[in-house]
Amino acid sequence: MLQIKNLHATVDGNEILRGIDLEVGAGEVHAIMGPNGSGKSTLARVLAGHPDYEVTAGSVTYRGLDLLEMEPEVRACEGIFLAFQYPVEIPGVNNAYFLKAAVNSIRKYRGLPEYDAMEFLAIVKDKIKLLGMDQTLMQRPVNDGFSGGEKKRNEIFQMSVLEPTLAVLDETDSGLDIDALRVVAEGVNSLRSPERSTIVITHYQRLLNYIEPDFVHVLSEGRIVRSGGRELALELEAKGYTWIESDRSAAELAVV
Amino acid sequence: MATSTTRAAGPTPFLDYFPVLAQPEPAWLAELRAVARSRYAELGIPTSSDEDWRFTPVGDIATTGFTASTDSSAPLAEGVTRSAGELVGPSAASLVFVNGHFAPALSTRGVVPGVSVMTFAEALAERSDDLRNALGRAAKFDNASFTALNAAAFSNGAVVFVGASVEVKEPIHIVNVGGGELQPQAAHTRALVILAKGASATVVETFVSANAEDVHLTNAVSEYVLGEGASVDHYRVQLENFEAYHIGTTGIVVGRDANFRSHNVTFGGFLTRNDFTSLLDGDGGECTLNGVYIANGKRLVANHTTIDHARPHCNSHEVYKGILDDRGRGVFNGKIFVRIDAQKTDAKQTNQTLLLSDDAQLNTKPQLEIFADDVKCTHGATVGQLSADALFYLRARGIAEPEARTILVQAFIGDVLDRIRVEPLRAALGAKVPELLAFKTGCEIPLDGGPPQCR
Ligand SMILES: Nc1ncnc2c1ncn2[C@@H]1O[C@H](COP(=O)(O)OP(=O)(O)OP(=O)(O)O)[C@@H](O)[C@H]1O
Ligand SMILES: [Mg+2]
Numbered sequence: 001m002l003q004i005k006n007l008h009a010t011v012d013g014n015e016i017l018r019g020i021d022l023e024v025g026a027g028e029v030h031a032i033m034g035p036n037g038s039g040k041s042t043l044a045r046v047l048a049g050h051p052d053y054e055v056t057a058g059s060v061t062y063r064g065l066d067l068l069e070m071e072p073e074v075r076a077c078e079g080i081f082l083a084f085q086y087p088v089e090i091p092g093v094n095n096a097y098f099l100k101a102a103v104n105s106i107r108k109y110r111g112l113p114e115y116d117a118m119e120f121l122a123i124v125k126d127k128i129k130l131l132g133m134d135q136t137l138m139q140r141p142v143n144d145g146f147s148g149g150e151k152k153r154n155e156i157f158q159m160s161v162l163e164p165t166l167a168v169l170d171e172t173d174s175g176l177d178i179d180a181l182r183v184v185a186e187g188v189n190s191l192r193s194p195e196r197s198t199i200v201i202t203h204y205q206r207l208l209n210y211i212e213p214d215f216v217h218v219l220s221e222g223r224i225v226r227s228g229g230r231e232l233a234l235e236l237e238a239k240g241y242t243w244i245e246s247d248r249s250a251a252e253l254a255v256v
Numbered sequence: 257m258a259t260s261t262t263r264a265a266g267p268t269p270f271l272d273y274f275p276v277l278a279q280p281e282p283a284w285l286a287e288l289r290a291v292a293r294s295r296y297a298e299l300g301i302p303t304s305s306d307e308d309w310r311f312t313p314v315g316d317i318a319t320t321g322f323t324a325s326t327d328s329s330a331p332l333a334e335g336v337t338r339s340a341g342e343l344v345g346p347s348a349a350s351l352v353f354v355n356g357h358f359a360p361a362l363s364t365r366g367v368v369p370g371v372s373v374m375t376f377a378e379a380l381a382e383r384s385d386d387l388r389n390a391l392g393r394a395a396k397f398d399n400a401s402f403t404a405l406n407a408a409a410f411s412n413g414a415v416v417f418v419g420a421s422v423e424v425k426e427p428i429h430i431v432n433v434g435g436g437e438l439q440p441q442a443a444h445t446r447a448l449v450i451l452a453k454g455a456s457a458t459v460v461e462t463f464v465s466a467n468a469e470d471v472h473l474t475n476a477v478s479e480y481v482l483g484e485g486a487s488v489d490h491y492r493v494q495l496e497n498f499e500a501y502h503i504g505t506t507g508i509v510v511g512r513d514a515n516f517r518s519h520n521v522t523f524g525g526f527l528t529r530n531d532f533t534s535l536l537d538g539d540g541g542e543c544t545l546n547g548v549y550i551a552n553g554k555r556l557v558a559n560h561t562t563i564d565h566a567r568p569h570c571n572s573h574e575v576y577k578g579i580l581d582d583r584g585r586g587v588f589n590g591k592i593f594v595r596i597d598a599q600k601t602d603a604k605q606t607n608q609t610l611l612l613s614d615d616a617q618l619n620t621k622p623q624l625e626i627f628a629d630d631v632k633c634t635h636g637a638t639v640g641q642l643s644a645d646a647l648f649y650l651r652a653r654g655i656a657e658p659e660a661r662t663i664l665v666q667a668f669i670g671d672v673l674d675r676i677r678v679e680p681l682r683a684a685l686g687a688k689v690p691e692l693l694a695f696k697t698g699c700e701i702p703l704d705g706g707p708p709q710c711r
Contacts, residue, residue: 048648048652049651049652050648051644051648052644071651071656071657072648072651072652073651073652073654073655073656073657073660075652076651076652076653076654077654081652082652084649084652087649088643088645088646088648088649089646090643090646090649090650090664090667091667092666092667092668092670092671093663093664093667098650098653098663099653101650101655101659101663102650102653102654102655103654105653105654105655105656105659106654109654141667142649158653162653162654
């Protein structure tokens with residue numbers, strides 16, 4: 001599904017990603033954890049094609065395609081979805097209108113007929129119910145004045161409508177109460193299939209109780225410093241990141 | 257409250273070429289025209305030394321060699337008139353003027369009891385006294401040379417009387433078509449709308465061109481006089497070609513408890529200057545002046561508004577939004593006067609501009625002069641660019657960049673367009689935004705003017 005090789009990326013001349021290697025197979029769920037500022041969101045944005053980030057070395061292959069060559073909208077049309085850590089407020093753009101434009105843009109790209117208003121409504125209605133979304137949010141401007149939890153739910157709602165092949169969730173669990181967390185997890189799990197993969201960026205083991213990862217990676221200073229199974233998340237929860245970091249500096253010292 | 261300045265008289269084209277109504281005019285009108293003509297001769301076309309025209313260079317108007325045809329070329333205007341009609345949908349009446357001349361074949365007039373929709377020529381014959389009382393009341397020419405020129409030279413126009421308590425449900429549409437002749441045309445057209453006590457109406461003034469290429473000049477003066485408790489929904493829709501020069505003057509007198517709501521949309525023209533002057537002349541009056549414009553290519557759109565609070569307990573609201581792209585230029589000048597008697601005035605002015613290009617230029621200036629002490633007046637101006645974050649968010653959801661830009665630009669002016677109550681018009685204007693900004697079409701507006709070049 002996704003092969004990231006020796007990925008280096010800079011923003012405003014600062015190198016943030018310093019050689020990421022990661023392979024995500026079809027149907028797998030990978031969790032990425034790591035301290036604040038370690039580059040988790042940067043990795044997510046680079047995968048989504050944010051124009052502020054410059055890839056200086058390495059490659060990303062997505063379903064055999066050179067991902068880095070694609071415009072952000074093409075990546076989305078090819079099935080990549082980024083749930084933003086901080087969803088953007090867009091005053092003046094109706095949430096339903098926006099989502100319909102997104103769905104139809106993707107359908108058009110795939111050579112499928114565009115949905116009319118009725119068809120779109122029918123699809124959306126089910127998902128709203130599934131996610132326990134407040135109906136009125138659909139008729140409000142995108143994320144404008146939404147609470148933190150409403151914004152996150154909106155991301156998951158969009159994801160469930162767009163049905164991505166590779167979803168990257170950037171701290172979608174942060175700031176959620178336990179009910180909302182469950183809803184988010186259900187949204188993710190309902191999409192789980194042998195053809196779809198998910199990268200979950202999180203600081204908290206509790207989300208991983210609901211979305212069980214196949215692999216857990218720890219990102220530190222722009223590199224993946226440790227990978228393991230789901231037990232790694234438990235260990236991190238118990239011990240924090242410092243043991244890994246000190247581990248690593250010990251290893252680095254050994255090399256020198 | 258008019259300011260009078262001594263100025264170097266500008267050039268005075270048109271002086272020896274004054275087409276007037278093709279019929280004998282009453283003495284009072286001849287007199288008015290003579291006074292207007294000599295005032296125009298004194299003032300001339302404004303020059304850059306005139307503070308009020310500093311950012312609106314209209315010198316080309318004097319040198320282009322505009323002439324005025326003596327008759328309308330109605331057949332040429334048929335197509336554009338039909339499109340203009342579709343903008344508005346079903347109308348109570350539609351009067352079409354081509355280069356300032358009435359085109360009866362293109363016009364329709366239903367019968368609405370208590371309402372007369374006439375040409376100036378007809379009104380002169382039937383209601384000369386009413387005209388005499390109202391003409392020039394709302395749009396004065398003492399210090400406005402184009403208004404003086406119009407008063408001296410107007411060839412025809414629309415006159416609307418709405419009787420007491422009469423409610424006109426469907427819009428009254430006044431369509432002005434310019435160009436379509438061998439020579440660059442100048443049209444000095446006029447509209448006069450008078451509402452008696454408690455009357456209400458919707459009036460749409462639409463300005464279009466016969467084709468995309470012809471240079472033409474519109475010098476339009478519209479006057480609205482609202483009696484006690486009257487209410488007007490006014491739309492000024494300027495969709496002329498990108499070669500046109502457009503000087504639009506709208507004068508409004510709002511009576512006691514009357515309400516004038518205006519939406520001034522400028523999507524066309526090479527150089528456009530709109531002047532709105534609203535006098536709140538009775539207690540409890542209300543005036544909304546909203547505007548939306550797009551200036552791209554090398555186009556210029558200047559909006560000057562004056563809201564004159566002369567009486568207490570009046571409200572005014574004003575939101576002007578502009579989109580500037582390429583080397584477009586925008587000018588906004590918003591004057592609010594609150595006279596000493598106008599206690600309890602509530603006036604709010606907002607001017608927001610979206611810059612889509614580094615080469616675009618904006619001059620914005622609020623000007624509040626407040627002489628009463630118990631008032632609420634606010635104004636604010638913002639200039640911004642499209643949010644890069646919002647753009648990325650839309651693209652990350654699969655929406656291609658041009659469409660994403662379009663969505664954001666439409667959102668920027670959406671709150672103003674949403675207040676348009678004529679539904680087909682609201683939809684049609686919203687749809688014109690991407691067309692104009694060429695995001696979708698891959699068209700570009702040449703920097704030296706001219707129609708869009710499409711790939
Ligand atoms: N535009 C920018 N200019 C300079 N530095 C930036 C920019 N954007 C991000 N950074 C820096 O890049 C580093 C990584 O940021 P990133 O957002 O990827 O961290 P993160 O792992 O997602 O952290 P968190 O857990 O707090 O979300 C941080 O040090 C941040 O300050
Ligand atoms: Mg982050």
